[in-house]
Amino acid sequence: MSTAILGTSGEDRSDYTREESRSIRRRSLRLLGSLVGNLRWQLVLAAVVLIVSTALRVAGPALITYGINTALPAAVDRMDWMPTIGVVAVYLLTAFGGAGLVGWYAVVAARLTQAIMLDLRKRIFLHTQRLSLEFHESYTSGRIISRQTSDLDTIRELLDGGLNELVSGLLYGGFTLVALLLLDWQSGVILVVMGIPLFFLMRWFYLRSQLVYRESRVISAQVIVKFVETMTGIRAVKAFRKEPRNDDEFGGLAMRYRDVNIRSIRLFGTFEPGLMSIASVSLALIVFWGGVRVADGAIAIGTLVGAVLYVRNFFSPLQEVAFFLNSYQSATAALEKVSGVLEEEPTVPDPAEPVDLWEARGHVRFDEVRFGYSDERVILPDFTLDIPAGQTIALVGTTGAGKSTLAKLVSRFYDPTRGAITLDGVDLRSLHPKDLRRAIVMVTQEAYLFSGTVADNIALGKPDATVEEIQDAARAVGAHEFIEALPDGYATDVNKRGGRVSAGQRQLISFARAFLADPAVLILDEATASLDIPSERLIQDALQTLLSDRTAIIIAHRLSTVAIADRVLVMEHGRIIEDDAPATLIEGDGKFAQLHSAWQQSLV
Structure with missing residues (x-):
């Protein structure tokens, strides 16, 4: 520490x-x-x-x-x-x-x-x-x-x-x-x-x-x-x-x-x-x-x-x-x-000589990364991973396996103790902060909404967005209809912590916010956890729209969300123990196949 x-x-x-x-x-x-x-x-x-x-x-x-x-x-x-x-x-x-x-x-x-x-x-x-x-x-x-x-x-x-x-x-x-x-x-x-x-x-x-x-x-x-x-x-x-x-x-x-x-x-x-x-x-x-x-x-x-x-x-x-x-x-x-x-000094300081990256493609690479929240608590002991631009990967595994830690490292909320994480070949520690925040966006389970209107909260991803752009983003993730049904539509004041909208609706607003930001890399950290099963099924198409043409990292316990991924990584104790397409892993007899079988039985 x-x-x-x-x-x-x-x-x-x-x-x-x-x-x-x-x-x-x-x-x-x-x-x-x-x-x-x-x-x-x-x-x-x-x-x-x-x-x-x-x-x-x-x-x-x-x-x-x-x-x-x-x-x-x-x-x-x-x-x-x-x-x-x-x-x-x-x-x-x-x-x-x-x-x-x-x-x-x-x-x-x-x-x-x-x-x-x-x-x-x-x-x-x-x-x-x-x-x-x-x-x-x-x-x-x-x-x-x-x-x-x-x-x-x-x-x-x-x-x-x-x-x-x-x-x-x-x-x-x-x-x-x-x-x-x-x-x-x-x-x-x-x-x-x-x-x-x-x-x-x-x-x-x-x-x-x-x-x-x-x-x-x-x-x-x-x-x-x-x-x-x-x-x-x-x-x-x-x-x-x-x-x-x-x-x-x-x-x-x-x-x-x-x-x-x-x-x-x-x-x-x-x-x-x-x-x-x-x-x-x-x-x-x-x-x-x-x-x-x-x-x-x-x-x-x-x-x-x-x-x-x-x-x-x-x-x-x-x-x-x-x-x-x-x-x-x-x-x-x-x-x-x-x-x-x-x-107090930031433990993740801005680079002294920042490197600009105006157009990020979304190629993310972990190169022999070691990270721990303290010397005694090492989460990623020696982690290497290559995510090509435009690929959607899903991270699954038991609690404490290191999935959310990996997401925080990609977002540069933390820096690795050793090794490097790069975006299109540029070390995140050298990347200009404005380019980093424009290129990488994380949607979390909390889906925090600030005091103000629904439109203001969506526009957080792009402050200069027009009304039409805000509404288009909401339509893309399936949020437009319920927003229009609110007392003042997009001008509805969500109050503190989004008091006038449900947890699932807050999550949809956060999806619209991310869609409007249009990042090269999108991270969904348990982002569908607040949605019930019918709601989750309704936004599968919205997720396809949200994830298309960009690199995506999905962390989810619900394996229904994992199905839209190009590639599934099963993590355990900070290491990848399985890495393949969802269908291939399901047909096997590994950890993911066991998780998928247990999930299917829970639906019956």
Whole structure:
């Protein structure tokens, strides 16, 4: 198995080693750096606005100190009110100016956040589409949904509020400390000394909350995965009466999620009283020592008032910083998950120097191919096969023989571990992706229909197809009549998963889609499994039309479909044990003859 998938499987863990944690943080920082790389000037503008607004807000206590020490005595002793009026005017100017700049900063920061989130949301969608089938078969849909929804919402909340609170809080605290040192250096020294227990408190909260919130994100993803899987497979749940077991499993996950959230609340419940205690002790020491010096005439009363205001202002944003740490841990864990997905590389990469194949004939060859989903699980040990252009072959064999794996290799959903698969002599790994997808089309048992009209779903095989071409394709596979009978004909909205059409009708629509695409190689992987016997007989002619003049690979357990093949390959343990025309194999006494005899008896 590839290292990319191994990395994914270990992503939703909370027990990282120190080196793994460092690597994950570096990965997350790289992602963050790439997101803000194109927003430098907006960041500069936000920084300038924030710095100026913070400086204006910090000026308040200094102006009050000047007013008490200088302006007020001038008014009382000499009846000179100009200094007082000047102080009040400047105070109001700084207050309103700071408020206006804070509002402007909020707008600039919001635009930055939305630009980053738009970029990140698009990256996740585009990247997960680009990843190979191996990733999607290993990474559950619930986890993908969690990355695109709850994880992105957590990151948005951090950028919207938490990050602004951190930056403005730290900047405001730094400016306040500098202003206090300039106003009264002794009070500033007391505050610096009290910063020592404050540092240890913040560090304790940060380290403990880091573990709690990483665990919270892991459990949150598990809750989402369980919910999505249950709702997606609700028919199986009801068919096998799995509701009580699901209730217990989901209840257990929900209780674990509740418990981890309670632990985070307890952490904050310890941190906040500790912060208030340090703030109260700092304020008490400064008031006491300042009072002693005021009594001695060393400082003026206004200076003490200014120092007290600065100390209160210093501690007030620290609670906001703690709230940031609260959301930061959750957002960091979410960013780790998102960056993990974006770090995944396709295991089936596009060729560096693609080879064009404008007109494919359909000659497919396996040349000593070895393939396994892991080193221990080898499906095709040493496989060689030549399929001439225009030939229809049928693959039969027991479950696990390697039939669907062979189809996935031809479609290049996977690459062989060793050897080569060629189309008209060109290695699929070198073929241009657009030529590969145009030349080879697979129709699966699922026959997935996207939200939209019937015509839209057929045109998936040829987006620029006309209405007439779409209808001709439907007629060719016998789907036109039932489509016309739908409420709005070809304009009928099939809803999610084709809710307005039956499983067999969905399959016919997928046949029409493949016919319209007109590939050189068509693969039918259990494509008639959703059809009942009468329906299957009705579309035998449609299949003849669909398969004519192109190379076709049919994988089917129903041997009625095999009868239209030019050649039957019987597979067992990744090897071909029989290879001949259907009639010849039926007349023999091999594996296919036994399967055919058992199938005929089942029809009686």
